[in-house]
Amino acid sequence: xTAASPPLARRRLLVxxxxxxxxxxxxxxxxxxxxxAAAAVxxxxxxxHDPTAVDLLAANAPASxxxxxxxxxxxxxxxxxxxxxxxxxxxxxxxxxxxxxxLGVLLALAGAWYGGWVDAAAAxxxxxxxxxxxxxxxxxxxxxxGTGFVAPVVALSVAYVPVIARVVRAAALHERHLPYVAAxxxxxxxxxxxxxxxxxxxxxxxxxxxxxxxxxxxxxxxxAIAYLGLGPQPPSSDWGVMVAEGQSxxxxxxxxxxxxxxxxxxxxxxxxxxxxGALADRFGVAAVTQ
Amino acid sequence: xxxxxxxxxxxxxxLPARGGPREILRGVDLTVGPGEAVGLVxxxxxxxxxxxxxxxxxxxxxxxxxxxxxxxxxxxxxxDDAGLRRLRGTSVALVFQDPRAHVNPVHTVGDxxxxxxVRVARLPRDEAVTRALAALRDVGxxxxxxxxxxYPHELSGGLLQRVTIAAALLQGPDLVLADEPTTAxxxxxxxxxxAVLDEQRRERGMGMxxxxxxxxxxxxxxxxxxxxxxxxxxxxxxADRLRAAASHPYTVMLMRARPSLTEPVRRAPRPxxxxxxxxxxxxxxxxxxxxxxxxRAPEGRPPDVLRVRGLxxxxxxxxxxxxxxxxxxxxxxxxxxxxxxxxxxVGTSGSGKTTLAHMVVGLVRPTAGTVEVQGVEWSAGxxxxxxxxxxxxxxQMVFQDPYSSLDRRQTVRQCLxxxxxxxxxLAGAAREARVLELLEQVGLGAEHAGQRPxxxxxxxxxxxxxxxxxxxxxxxxxxxxxxxxxxxxIQAQVLRLLERIRAxxxxxxxxxxxxxxxxxxxCEQVVVMDRGRVVESGPVEQVLERPAAAYxxxxxxxxxxxxxxxxxxxxxxxxxxxx
Numbered sequence: 121x122t123a124a125s126p127p128l129a130r131r132r133l134l135v136x137x138x139x140x141x142x143x144x145x146x147x148x149x150x151x152x153x154x155x156x157a158a159a160a161v162x163x164x165x166x167x168x169h170d171p172t173a174v175d176l177l178a179a180n181a182p183a184s185x186x187x188x189x190x191x192x193x194x195x196x197x198x199x200x201x202x203x204x205x206x207x208x209x210x211x212x213x214x215x216x217x218x219x220x221x222x223l224g225v226l227l228a229l230a231g232a233w234y235g236g237w238v239d240a241a242a243a244x245x246x247x248x249x250x251x252x253x254x255x256x257x258x259x260x261x262x263x264x265x266g267t268g269f270v271a272p273v274v275a276l277s278v279a280y281v282p283v284i285a286r287v288v289r290a291a292a293l294h295e296r297h298l299p300y301v302a303a304x305x306x307x308x309x310x311x312x313x314x315x316x317x318x319x320x321x322x323x324x325x326x327x328x329x330x331x332x333x334x335x336x337x338x339x340x341x342x343x344a345i346a347y348l349g350l351g352p353q354p355p356s357s358d359w360g361v362m363v364a365e366g367q368s369x370x371x372x373x374x375x376x377x378x379x380x381x382x383x384x385x386x387x388x389x390x391x392x393x394x395x396x397g398a399l400a401d402r403f404g405v406a407a408v409t410q
Numbered sequence: 411x412x413x414x415x416x417x418x419x420x421x422x423x424x425l426p427a428r429g430g431p432r433e434i435l436r437g438v439d440l441t442v443g444p445g446e447a448v449g450l451v452x453x454x455x456x457x458x459x460x461x462x463x464x465x466x467x468x469x470x471x472x473x474x475x476x477x478x479x480x481x482x483x484x485x486x487x488x489x490d491d492a493g494l495r496r497l498r499g500t501s502v503a504l505v506f507q508d509p510r511a512h513v514n515p516v517h518t519v520g521d522x523x524x525x526x527x528v529r530v531a532r533l534p535r536d537e538a539v540t541r542a543l544a545a546l547r548d549v550g551x552x553x554x555x556x557x558x559x560x561y562p563h564e565l566s567g568g569l570l571q572r573v574t575i576a577a578a579l580l581q582g583p584d585l586v587l588a589d590e591p592t593t594a595x596x597x598x599x600x601x602x603x604x605a606v607l608d609e610q611r612r613e614r615g616m617g618m619x620x621x622x623x624x625x626x627x628x629x630x631x632x633x634x635x636x637x638x639x640x641x642x643x644x645x646x647x648x649a650d651r652l653r654a655a656a657s658h659p660y661t662v663m664l665m666r667a668r669p670s671l672t673e674p675v676r677r678a679p680r681p682x683x684x685x686x687x688x689x690x691x692x693x694x695x696x697x698x699x700x701x702x703x704x705x706r707a708p709e710g711r712p713p714d715v716l717r718v719r720g721l722x723x724x725x726x727x728x729x730x731x732x733x734x735x736x737x738x739x740x741x742x743x744x745x746x747x748x749x750x751x752x753x754x755x756v757g758t759s760g761s762g763k764t765t766l767a768h769m770v771v772g773l774v775r776p777t778a779g780t781v782e783v784q785g786v787e788w789s790a791g792x793x794x795x796x797x798x799x800x801x802x803x804x805x806q807m808v809f810q811d812p813y814s815s816l817d818r819r820q821t822v823r824q825c826l827x828x829x830x831x832x833x834x835x836l837a838g839a840a841r842e843a844r845v846l847e848l849l850e851q852v853g854l855g856a857e858h859a860g861q862r863p864x865x866x867x868x869x870x871x872x873x874x875x876x877x878x879x880x881x882x883x884x885x886x887x888x889x890x891x892x893x894x895x896x897x898x899x900i901q902a903q904v905l906r907l908l909e910r911i912r913a914x915x916x917x918x919x920x921x922x923x924x925x926x927x928x929x930x931x932x933c934e935q936v937v938v939m940d941r942g943r944v945v946e947s948g949p950v951e952q953v954l955e956r957p958a959a960a961y962x963x964x965x966x967x968x969x970x971x972x973x974x975x976x977x978x979x980x981x982x983x984x985x986x987x988x989x
């Protein structure tokens with residue numbers, strides 16, 4: 121007899137189907153992120169109109185050849201606003217991720233490497249920051265230092281440190297105690313070199329995944345802050361601002377501005393999470409969400 | 411039906427892999443009669459574990475099986491899920507290599523033992539507990555009542571493995587599948603566990619399929635031995651005739667490869683360092699730090715490369731409610747490694763031998779005592795990169811696990827170049843030539859230079875680790891169980907390599923090991939450690955042939971060899987593992 125056992129046969133059928141579906145989905149997500157990134161870079165070239173050009177006669181116009189996505193209550197072209205909005209909506213999270221990763225990884229490596237009181241001190245710092253939700257911290261920062269782009273970004277950069285620090289510390293601790301690190305130390309390789317040439321490259325998979333997940337969260341949080349009116353101010357075309365500005369028109373029957381603004385945020389964040397998840401599988405690490 | 415308990419006929423197994431399915435088993439034929447013990451011996455990758463998994467159909471996803479697996483008359487490959495569960499719970503029991511990985515750590519030993527009886531056999535809990543206690547007594551655990559309430563982490567490895575054997579017995583199986591059940595244990599513990607398994611199997615008339623990489627061990631407890639290689643059984647012999655009748659070259663190689671405790675050792679001639687060369691003080695011309703070698707080097711002999719005096723390590727363990735407790739890892743060890751000599755430190759796990767080695771190289775800071783290298787005392791504590799570099803040029807270390815002792819992202823060349831950049835001024839073509847020379851010294855070729863660890867075998871990785879250590883040009887190599895993780899045939903090659911390197915380069919070895927036959931083969935002196943204390947030391951022949959300490963005698967007696975049988979010693983000091 122040569123038949124494989126029944127449960128195995130069933131499993132064989134299921135696995136490739138699920139895999140290919142998720143692969144296609146990931147491909148779509150990657151494409152979408154590429155489009156968003158291109159939009160941010162090429163906004164001046166692609167945008168059919170000036171994003172701040174008011175045309176009160178064409179207010180709340182429906183989609184047409186001149187305004188592919190219609191206009192808002194001030195008659196500004198929604199497509200152009202979305203394209204330009206991609207800039208602040210992407211740069212903000214990028215800064216948050218870069219800053220929080222830099223700080224978090226430094227705390228994590230120092231804690232894992234030196235142990236003892238260094239580790240304890242890093243853990244205390246992380247615990248204290250962890251106690252404040254990012255959004256609350258950002259609101260406090262905005263009320264103290266004024267609204268705008270900078271205060272929320274700085275606040276979120278600090279607020280995101282704990283998650284990064286904890287996840288990376290665990291991985292770094294494991295890595296640090298592998299015999300190859302001991303071998304490098306016995307060879308007399310300098311500590312900075314061990315960190316930069318050995319520990320960080322071996323943690324890079326995890327770092328990339330965490331950056332992706334963090335980017336998505338930062339984008340949502342920044343959009344929420346902008347929506348609350350504490351971030352970039354009108355006439356900025358930040359996506360969060362667009363959602364906020366458009367809500368008065370919803371009741372008048374013109375939902376397009378808020379709708380497209382939220383859709384773009386949603387699509388970008390979902391795509392980021394899908395891609396991060398796929399990378400996590402690929403690198404064999406777990407993506408940790410907040 | 412036939413009288414066979416287990417019959418495998420033309421068992422084939424393929425697993426999905428990158429680049430197409432891989433054939434793991436290529437037509438395995440094997441039988442186990444009722445009450446018969448069959449040893450399945452082979453090296454890693456031979457397919458012995460997959461054979462066992464196929465018997466219970468515990469196979470990885472995507473595995474394709476064909477052929478016949480018949481257990482107690484039932485066609486295992488045709489069973490449905492319910493039938494399979496009944497089979498696994500009643501007719502066949504498994505004992506795995508690492509008990510800690512196979513016992514759920516959040517349940518007590520009691521829960522673990524009665525689970526099967528309550529869930530599958532539907533016994534009342536009281537009765538299940540009574541039976542569990544009886545089974546624990548059978549495997550030599552008398553204080554079962556206390557053990558039932560303990561968690562796996564509170565038991566030592568040997569004790570826990572006896573618990574899993576008790577669990578296997580409780581099912582009242584016809585067949586026990588034991589997959590390397592003692593490989594993760596110390597030799598002395600191995601003997602205990604094997605004695606228990608052997609005794610219970612005989613008493614209960616169970617059949618056993620015993621998987622092992624250790625031919626001597628399988629030979630001691632089995633009626634018949636099957637040798638596996640590359641997914642096939644290449645030889646099958648009754649155990650008592652194996653040594654005389656083995657005909658397959660692979661079997662013969664396996665038997666020869668393993669160093670023995672009794673055969674005479676032909677030792678490589680000792681490197682020149684011994685005595686007669688009055689011209690050189692230390693082999694590398696001058697003592698470190700510009701200090702003249704002190705008066706401890708009589709008649710122009712180079713100072714001993716390593717002198718360890720009164721080395722002691724105490725860990726303070728904080729325990730809730732009990733305050734701090736002191737745990738002595740090493741209690742005043744003394745040790746001398748002569749220049750170009752080879753000294754072994756042997757002992758079971760927890761004897762402190764690895765802590766001792768780590769203190770010598772500075773990975774662990776000693777509580778007391780001194781380490782003197784080439785006549786210069788090495789201070790303890792956090793060292794600058796410069797100081798580490800200086801010391802690294804004298805003492806290097808090779809670790810046990812060849813997988814994690816290399817940076818998985820570095821090619822072999824990058825790995826060696828990094829060391830050469832630290833310790834030499836070589837660059838360009840000269841450095842490349844040195845890389846190739848090092849690879850050649852460890853029996854690798856230029857084609858390995860561009861490879862990363864994942865495409866190298868375990869033996870090759872260990873060779874790279876040795877080359878990396880040699881790249882620093884050390885006078886002393888600390889080998890921490892450096893061949894323990896290797897297959898028998900690979901181990902033999904690496905041992906030959908180590909002998910050659912010592913003869914050619916005059917590097918001294920401090921050889922940390924639990925493996926007496928290997929130590930006897932490689933080393934001249936031996937230091938025996940038990941629970942942090944040096945209990946005996948001297949020339950290898952003397953210590954192994956006329957051991958003075960009881961601990962050494964136990965250690966020697968528990969090494970499997972021709973005509974050896976595992977014996978149960980006095981009801982063991984039931985050691986509860988701490989931490």
